[in-house]
Amino acid sequence: MNRRNRGSSSSSSSSRVSSYGNRQFSDNRRTQSGGGATDYFRRRSDVPVKRNNDKDESDNKGEDHTDVSFIVGTCSSMCPERERVTRERLRDLAVFERLYGNPSKSSTDLAVKKFCRTLSAADVQASDVRPLPVLEETLKYLLSLLDSREHPFEVVHDFIFDRTRSIRQDLSIQNLANERVIYLYEEMVKFHVISHKRLQSCSGTSISPMHHLNMEQLAKTLTSLYNIYDANRKSDSTHENEAEFRSLYVLLHLNPSSGVMGEPLSLWFRKLTFALVKSKEICFVRNLLRLYRMGNYKNFLSRIASEATYLQYCISEPHIREMRSVAVQYINSVCYKLQPYSLLRLSQNLMMKELDVESLCHGCGLQTCTDSDGFTVLTTKQSTFRSPEDKFKVYDLIGIERMKR
Amino acid sequence: MAYVSMGEAHRRITEYLNRFCDAVSYQDSSTLCRLLSFSSNSPPLLSLADALNLFQDASSSLIRQSDKFSEYGEILAPLFRSLQSYRVGNLVEAYLAFDKFANAFVQEFRNWESAWALEALHVVCYEIRVLAEKADHKELTCNGKSPEKLKAAGSLLMKVFGLLAAGKGPKRLGALYVTCQLFKTYFKLGTVNLCPSVIRSIETARIFDFEEFPRRDKVTYMYYTGRLEVFNENFLAADTKLSYALQYCNPKREGNIRMILKYLIPVKLSIGVIPKDDELLQNYNLHEYTKIVQALRKGDLRLLRHALQEHEDRFLRSGVYLVLEKLELQVYQRLMKKIYIIQKQSDPARAHQLKLEVIAKALRWLEMDMDLDEVECIMTILIHKNLVKGYLAHKSKVVVLSKQNPFPKLNGKPVGS
Numbered sequence: 001m002n003r004r005n006r007g008s009s010s011s012s013s014s015s016r017v018s019s020y021g022n023r024q025f026s027d028n029r030r031t032q033s034g035g036g037a038t039d040y041f042r043r044r045s046d047v048p049v050k051r052n053n054d055k056d057e058s059d060n061k062g063e064d065h066t067d068v069s070f071i072v073g074t075c076s077s078m079c080p081e082r083e084r085v086t087r088e089r090l091r092d093l094a095v096f097e098r099l100y101g102n103p104s105k106s107s108t109d110l111a112v113k114k115f116c117r118t119l120s121a122a123d124v125q126a127s128d129v130r131p132l133p134v135l136e137e138t139l140k141y142l143l144s145l146l147d148s149r150e151h152p153f154e155v156v157h158d159f160i161f162d163r164t165r166s167i168r169q170d171l172s173i174q175n176l177a178n179e180r181v182i183y184l185y186e187e188m189v190k191f192h193v194i195s196h197k198r199l200q201s202c203s204g205t206s207i208s209p210m211h212h213l214n215m216e217q218l219a220k221t222l223t224s225l226y227n228i229y230d231a232n233r234k235s236d237s238t239h240e241n242e243a244e245f246r247s248l249y250v251l252l253h254l255n256p257s258s259g260v261m262g263e264p265l266s267l268w269f270r271k272l273t274f275a276l277v278k279s280k281e282i283c284f285v286r287n288l289l290r291l292y293r294m295g296n297y298k299n300f301l302s303r304i305a306s307e308a309t310y311l312q313y314c315i316s317e318p319h320i321r322e323m324r325s326v327a328v329q330y331i332n333s334v335c336y337k338l339q340p341y342s343l344l345r346l347s348q349n350l351m352m353k354e355l356d357v358e359s360l361c362h363g364c365g366l367q368t369c370t371d372s373d374g375f376t377v378l379t380t381k382q383s384t385f386r387s388p389e390d391k392f393k394v395y396d397l398i399g400i401e402r403m404k405r
Numbered sequence: 406m407a408y409v410s411m412g413e414a415h416r417r418i419t420e421y422l423n424r425f426c427d428a429v430s431y432q433d434s435s436t437l438c439r440l441l442s443f444s445s446n447s448p449p450l451l452s453l454a455d456a457l458n459l460f461q462d463a464s465s466s467l468i469r470q471s472d473k474f475s476e477y478g479e480i481l482a483p484l485f486r487s488l489q490s491y492r493v494g495n496l497v498e499a500y501l502a503f504d505k506f507a508n509a510f511v512q513e514f515r516n517w518e519s520a521w522a523l524e525a526l527h528v529v530c531y532e533i534r535v536l537a538e539k540a541d542h543k544e545l546t547c548n549g550k551s552p553e554k555l556k557a558a559g560s561l562l563m564k565v566f567g568l569l570a571a572g573k574g575p576k577r578l579g580a581l582y583v584t585c586q587l588f589k590t591y592f593k594l595g596t597v598n599l600c601p602s603v604i605r606s607i608e609t610a611r612i613f614d615f616e617e618f619p620r621r622d623k624v625t626y627m628y629y630t631g632r633l634e635v636f637n638e639n640f641l642a643a644d645t646k647l648s649y650a651l652q653y654c655n656p657k658r659e660g661n662i663r664m665i666l667k668y669l670i671p672v673k674l675s676i677g678v679i680p681k682d683d684e685l686l687q688n689y690n691l692h693e694y695t696k697i698v699q700a701l702r703k704g705d706l707r708l709l710r711h712a713l714q715e716h717e718d719r720f721l722r723s724g725v726y727l728v729l730e731k732l733e734l735q736v737y738q739r740l741m742k743k744i745y746i747i748q749k750q751s752d753p754a755r756a757h758q759l760k761l762e763v764i765a766k767a768l769r770w771l772e773m774d775m776d777l778d779e780v781e782c783i784m785t786i787l788i789h790k791n792l793v794k795g796y797l798a799h800k801s802k803v804v805v806l807s808k809q810n811p812f813p814k815l816n817g818k819p820v821g822s
């Protein structure tokens with residue numbers, strides 16, 4: 001039985017004993033997102049709140065609640081002192097943490113707490129856990145590294161990936177789930193989404209697993225974010241950015257066989273509030289879903305180009321790629337052999353540059369040629385079509401210049 | 406609560422205790438079932454509850470006093486507590502005590518060699534689920550707390566399932582009933598992802614045939630697993646399972662038939678099986694599908710959109726919206742066929758040429774404004790997915806249909822890609 005007993009909801013209680021059952025600290029929350037299920041303000045936690053001095057024990061007869069409270073972190077720097085000292089000694093410092101490049105010296109301005117996979121209850125001390133203001137500063141610092149040109153993006157990504165996971169861990173240990181935490185999660189989702197895009201233009205053998213792990217954490221972070229939205233919901237209200245962030249889930253799961261974790265969309269939609277279902281962003285992605293499933297490449301691409309936000313675009317890149325290959329495949333298979341298809345026309349329909357279309361055709365194993373008027377065309381009914389080998393090749397989407405980053 | 410004298414209360418409690426212990430001694434399952442079925446709200450149980458509320462904790466001493474009763478003290482004491490709370494509407498308390506009772510009962514069941522009490526165990530499973538749902542509902546509406554008890558009930562059901570599935574013979578056959586209780590629990594909670602592991606246990610059983618399970622349980626099982634296939638859009642599997650459920654469902658249970666049809670109809674539509682008239686929909690009050698079916702018959706895209714919008718909320722909640730939305734391509738096919746038939750009547754020699762301009766005009770009549778590029782895109786989709794046979798002469802802006810069977814039927818398979 002999953003005994004997820006929670007402590008008091010107000011963080012104004014003074015000293016609390018931290019005692020934990022058999023909890024394993026991970027950022028993987030299994031609570032269900034129950035959007036709109038209650039009309040009352042409630043925490044992310046599922047079990048009713050109980051304080052130590054509550055005389056009313058009627059809820060607990062017959063059930064042994066261990067009276068669990070959550071740690072309130074007291075670590076005032078980005079990395080707990082003892083961890084920094086240990087890692088200095090072991091020379092386990094990331095490039096960003098090294099003082100003047102020294103592999104065994106760091107500082108409080110540079111060291112950031114690492115993610116720790118399993119934590120046993122006995123090892124966690126309040127001094128190891130960072131309170132919310134420190135976490136906010138830490139995240140701000142980490143995200144500022146994204147602009148760093150000194151190191152290749154994979155290195156930057158790897159560092160921020162791990163350290164933000166640790167931030168989520170600290171948030172989870174302290175069971176923080178208020179409005180400020182929403183903002184932190186939104187920023188972390190943005191990081192994963194932008195990495196999702198940027199990792200594609202990096203090269204190297206480690207990119208594919210990195211990309212996959214990033215998708216995994218993106219899905220997990222999104223789920224946690226949704227739980228926090230639910231916990232902070234008053235009646236049927238929607239948080240400021242919630243509709244956009246919910247829409248990202250739909251885009252992640254456009255293709256059911258993509259292997260992304262999560263439940264089928266039919267189930268997921270059931271749990272959205274009425275307000276969310278009717279929101280502009282959700283309507284937009286539902287339309288994209290319809291067009292994608294139909295194979296309507298023309299409308300799918302033109303809508304993304306004209307209406308998607310930058311985040312939505314980033315997540316949609318694999319599908320844009322897919323729809324373009326699908327378009328080439330369809331046109332190759334159905335068009336009249338004696339009427340080769342003009343690449344210029346194709347490029348307009350696929351929101352691509354003409355040279356990119358040519359490259360795409362070749363990538364799909366199809367040949368192009370020049371017709372008597374000098375235009376590049378695709379002769380159809382070629383039997384050599386195949387899915388493009390380069391799974392990460394990105395061609396610009398005409399029209400994305402309008403997107404705000 | 407009616408007035409009860411102490412003497413009368415004492416009598417009622419003792420009578421129940423005797424009946425319980427005798428039922429166990431003589432392996433009288435049906436009596437035991439009646440004694441445990443809270444949700445039936447039977448007069449004997451209610452009057453017992455009144456008696457218990459008068460006696461309060463003294464009922465425990467009644468149990469302890471006699472050797473005959475105290476043997477089952479661990480089972481009876483929480484059972485009484487539960488019944489007391491249930492009677493006064495204290496549902497959370499009632500659930501918690503019932504949970505304790507159920508655990509103790511399961512423990513005892515383990516010790517009984519034969520499966521004589523299987524039916525009673527089923528009753529316990531049913532009651533705990535229903536009680537948990539009621540308790541959660543009350544907690545939700547009164548205190549805004551999220552469902553907790555149903556999750557806990559799910560754990561107990563899982564325990565019972567494990568116990569039965571690992572057993573032999575009749576015990577094993579009783580596992581399917583519990584599976585169905587689990588399905589109902591998971592569907593209600595939305596934790597449908599927990600179903601596959603249970604399904605695996607049932608479906609990898611090689612010791613005997615699925616057909617040996619009781620019919621009622623098989624129908625329920627196929628209904629829920631069929632619904633899971635619908636969520637995952639495995640239409641052929643969904644068709645098989647839901648059709649099975651429909652075939653073997655008791656025809657008098659119209660409510661159940663309706664539930665099965667609610668999911669089977671979208672599945673059938675997806676594989677090209679369209680009812681010839683609206684009789685079925687009317688008989689089972691499934692009016693939400695009427696316009697969808699009409700749209701498919703007529704090739705009316707506007708009607709399809711309209712129908713989806715009208716019942717959007719209902720379709721989203723039941724999880725069939727995406728399935729119905731996907732019917733769009735079939736509606737397009739029907740529309741193309743209509744254009745072809747009309748052309749055949751006026752100019753048979755050229756009927757097999759569908760001008761994109763003409764298609765665009767037809768779509769405009771249906772309040773769908775599309776430029777020729779998009780019309781061309783739709784036609785390439787239809788041809789590639791074999792809904793239309795022919796080719797696209799894009800320079801001439803015309804689709805040339807195959808002379809033979811230009812609009813192939815789906816024949817029981819979903820639209821291919």
